[in-house]
Amino acid sequence: MFSPLALRLPIMPDEPPVYFLSRLAARNFMKARPFAMDMGFTFNGVERGDQTAIDTLAAVSGVSVADLNACGSRTVGDRIMLKGQLLDLNSVRRARVQACPECLRHDVASSDLPSSVAMYGRVQWMLNSVETCEKHGIALVTIADKLPECECQDWSPAAASGLDDISALVKTAVARRPSRLEGYLLDRLNEKPAESWLDGLPFYAAEQTARLFGTMALFRDSTTPFSLYDSNKYSAGEIGFDIVNGGPSDILSFLTDLKRDQLQSRHAAGKKTAGPAPIYGRLYSRLTLMDDPAYNPVRDILTEHIMSHFPMGPGDDIFGTPVTSRRFHSILTLQKKYDKGDRTVIKILTDEGLLKEHAGNLRDMLFDAPTTERLMDHMVKSVSLAEAQKRINVTANVMNTLRKDKIISRQCTESDATRDRYSIVELDDFVRRLFVDAQPVDSDSANAVCLMDASARNRCTISVIVKFILDRKLPWVGSRNDVRGVASIRVNPGDVSQLLARQVPIGVHAFEAGTYLKIAPPVIRRIADRGLIKGTCYVDPLSGRKKMVLSTDDIERFNAEYVTLFNLARAMRRQLSQLRAELTAQGILPAKETIGVGATFYRRSDVPFGN
Structure with a gap:
């Protein structure tokens, strides 16, 4: 154990332990680094926040460890932790010492100690981004600069050598408030919101x-x-x-x-x-x-x-x-994407009205990528009607049907509204979607026919069957390996017939009914099972599952005849248990036919305030 030194001094408010060590060493007529070595610890250990060094400094100085740690910094990896804030090496001054001359003059005037140890450094003066004294509203002055590594952070010798005339420094100090950045950093260091x-x-x-x-x-x-x-x-x-x-x-x-x-x-x-x-x-x-x-x-x-x-x-x-996506194009990027000259790109954009009014350098203009690419795809990647039919492999009649039902869209430019063009991208995407679920077949059969035959057997247009395929409603779709494009698609005419013939009864499902009545859907289903609300069962044409729809008129009738205890209590703003007790006291009991459905129902006619 160390005994406190005879020549000691107190640690001051906002004084970091490394500056305090320097003053303590100066009080004992030594420089900080040799003094620390004589006391059994190192200057750098205090600077890094090594707890053993801090404990030893506390023992020889008579200052508590808590007071030393209050403004002490601690090295965390390649960062510095100071008062709960994470700093880096650029955040802290080491070879340069700055101070407020007014603060130092007050230190000397209010202390009986020699001026070299009466002046103490503040923790905020260590921050590289703070160059204004918040207390006195003046700029900090540089009292030492470009210190060698062996003298960095040794406060007292640096302060003593640079402060021959404090009064003169006070008079020449620049008056200013802390900048908004300095104020923010100081507030953050002092844990102010x-x-x-x-x-x-x-x-x-x-x-x-x-x-x-x-x-x-x-x-x-x-x-x-x-x-x-x-x-x-x-x-x-x-x-x-x-x-x-x-x-x-x-x-x-x-x-x-x-x-x-x-x-x-x-x-x-x-x-x-x-x-x-x-x-x-x-x-x-x-x-x-x-x-x-x-x-x-x-x-x-x-x-x-x-x-x-x-x-x-x-x-x-x-x-x-x-970059994985694009929002905007320039003329240069459009040139690269479509391998066209700048004049061609500019002409297309001008013809389509995207360059009607331009100012400045054309090459700096931006164009919405999806809009521009659709336009360029249309002009650069489009085909005529005959070429489109050939590309997807359909007859003229089938093509006209698909166009009429807007499954395939024709495109016209503003500059040539009389000429139909068809996007290659859209045509290829249309064919791709048809083949998403297609399974290869080698030959036709009764259950695998082309779209023309399926259309004739079910007396519907090809567009109806195509929509079934695109919406993935058909349970099976095939494709011939020896035929190309749309003509290779095969379907089961019976599947098409079932989709065309089945009709879903009119009504609402338990979920919609429960939302309207404010009753859980499982309770609604049990009520319907008991016949208290009329329902109709049907087989869903897509999933093949049995489902039930409820009559909206019967739902209204049920709502007019019954009310749940929960809805009644909510409407009257009463507690459930209290309201139940009052009804029981009056001899009003839940409707027998609803007992066991998962909710408590009363007949509105039995409850005096049921409506």
Whole structure:
């Protein structure tokens, strides 16, 4: 066990243990690192939050472990935990010491200790993103910079060497309130509610995200967040916090303005169309390099903006992640997809009214991908009526029937409304859907006939049978291996006959009746089984299962004659047990014919307030 030192001093509010160790060493006329070694622990151990080192420091200083840990940092992997917040190495100042001269002057004036140990460092001064004193409303001053590694975080010698005249520093200090980013970070460190979108990010990700957006807003690509100092760093934090504080909507609005300004600058400089990386600049490159999952929410917002404002599609990647879908096309992507020249693409888009009024660079214009692809497929991937019949292998009469019943749609362009065209994609999809459940057959039989024969035997159009196949209502569909297209489809005429002949009785099922009466469907079925509500059974033509429908008129009759205890209590706003007791006391008992159905029924005529 260690005995407390003779020359001791108290730990001050907001003082981190590593700064306290430095003052304690100075009080004993030593530098912090040799002093710690003499006391049986290491300076770096206190800096990393090693509990053994903290315990030893508490023993020699006479300060409680709890007071030392209150503002102590602890290394967690490659991060730093400080007062419940996760920081990284860029969040903490080590080789640079900044302080509020007014705070230091007050320290000296209110202490009997020598000024070199009376002045103590605050935990907020260790934060790289905080350069303003919240208490006195002035900018922090740099009292030591570019310290060697052996002197980093050794507070007292650094403070003593840089503060020859505190009064002069107070007079020259810049008066300003903390930036909104600084205020947010300080509130978060002190566990004050902030209600910001940044709350969802770790501390280090929140500060760097705000500074990154602020730097991009002020300086574009001319500098980086880590090269900013003093007023520029303050302004970047102020503006960056305003951009990201509101979350996705404000960030997306900023990105839209950024893209517009960047495109105008590139056009003025005669530069070509650019993708996301040149437009977003360091904003994009930094988020690409920082593969930390903590920044995923920020990357997700940028990804959404990129997908909504750039012609990204399969073959592209965003932050190293392949793009799997497309929202928009540009003239260039349409050229690549359909292997057409830019003049051809522009003519098609102009003829269809998508380029009636354009401004700026045509290559920067975006077109809705599904709409544009349907148009291009129609113009580039379409065939005439005769070619369509040949492609799906049907006769002219069958083709006309399918067209008349709108199973196959003809397409006309605005530029040539008199000429029918048929999409190859739609034709192929139509044939594919017919063959979804088709089983191969070698030859025709009584139970496997072509669509023409099935239509003739059942006296219905081919379209009816085709709809049965597309809706997957037929229990069996076959296809001839030696015939191509629609002509190869085979069906059982008996299956078609059953679908055409069966009719479902009129009425409602137990579920609908239960919803209307506010009674569980199983209770409804038991009531119907007892004949209290008339029902009709039928066989479902699709599933083959026996089902029951209930007469709507008989449901109304039953509802007028009976009422459940639950509905009665609910209507009267009474408790079930209380209402049941009152009815029993009056000699009113449940209807005998309903006992055992799973609910308690009374005849409305027996209950004085049944209606």
